[in-house]
Amino acid sequence: MKELTFVIGGCRSGKSTYALQTAENIDGDNKIFVATCLPQDNEMVQRVARHQKERGQHWTTIEEPLYLPEVISEQGPSANVMLIDCLTLWVSNLVIKTADEKKWEEIVSQFIDALKTAACPLVVVSNEVGTGIVPENELARQYRDIIGHVNQAVAKTASKVVWMVAGIPVPIKG
Numbered sequence: 001m002k003e004l005t006f007v008i009g010g011c012r013s014g015k016s017t018y019a020l021q022t023a024e025n026i027d028g029d030n031k032i033f034v035a036t037c038l039p040q041d042n043e044m045v046q047r048v049a050r051h052q053k054e055r056g057q058h059w060t061t062i063e064e065p066l067y068l069p070e071v072i073s074e075q076g077p078s079a080n081v082m083l084i085d086c087l088t089l090w091v092s093n094l095v096i097k098t099a100d101e102k103k104w105e106e107i108v109s110q111f112i113d114a115l116k117t118a119a120c121p122l123v124v125v126s127n128e129v130g131t132g133i134v135p136e137n138e139l140a141r142q143y144r145d146i147i148g149h150v151n152q153a154v155a156k157t158a159s160k161v162v163w164m165v166a167g168i169p170v171p172i173k174g
Contacts, residue, residue, distance in 0.1 A: 003121040006154050006173075008128050009164030015125050016085055018162065018169050020055065023123045028080020033061045034071055036090040065093040069107070069114035076119035087126035087154065091147045095139075104146060112153050126151050128163070 007019045023031060033055055039045040052061065064071050068090060076082060084090075094104050115122060130148050135141045155161045160174030 002118050003160070004115055004118070004154075004158045005121075005123045005160045005162065006158035007123065007125045007162050007164060007169075008151060008155070010128055010131070013164040014167035014169075015127075015164045016051065017054075017167075018164055019083055019085060019123045019125045023081045023083040026081040026121055029058060030078060030080045031059050032075050032079045032082045033059045034068065034075075034082060034084040035061055035063045036065050036068070036084070036086060036093065038063070038065050038093070065090065066097060066107075069110040072111075072114040072118050072122070076122075079120040081121045081123065082118070083123045083125070085125040087124065087150055088129065088147055091150055092143065095143055095146065108146075108150055108153065111150075112157055115154065115157050124154055124158070126154065 005019075005022055007015050007022070009015045035048070037044065037048060039048050055061070062071055062075065068084060072082065072084075091104075094107060098104070115124070126147070128151065129144050130151075135144055155173065158173065161172045163170045163172050
């Protein structure tokens with residue numbers, strides 16, 4: 001497995017900025033940004049445009065809301081680094097696509113396998129959603145549980161895990 005850096009934290013904690021800086025420090029001209037967000041409103045369209053501008057033109061952006069294992073397998077061999085931002089939106093997309101829990105487990109397992117066999121260094125971003133209150137409805141609790149399990153699996157697989165707190169990187173593994 002190539003180097004896998006997992007960056008996790010709360011909303012607006014500086015995760016994406018830190019992840020981008022980490023990926024920028026990896027040599028090579030073929031840097032791939034995998035965006036899991038599908039903008040649904042004007043504010044999100046503006047947010048995506050701002051993030052694209054921050055990355056600069058030397059990044060190739062792949063918008064992929066569902067098929068992360070395939071992207072890692074297909075694009076990894078030619079990439080110098082791949083940054084995936086973010087798993088919380090990816091899991092949300094999976095939950096919206098299907099209510100079949102077995103299907104989620106299968107896709108997540110494929111994702112972890114893809115991380116383990118990646119041909120390039122990876123930087124993966126996710127939100128820590130388990131430190132807040134217990135959600136009031138079943139779907140929200142189910143989502144929190146799934147992303148919690150995904151985050152644990154990625155952290156276990158990662159060679160380096162950084163928790164972002166108020167813009168400060170706190171190394172917790174590696």
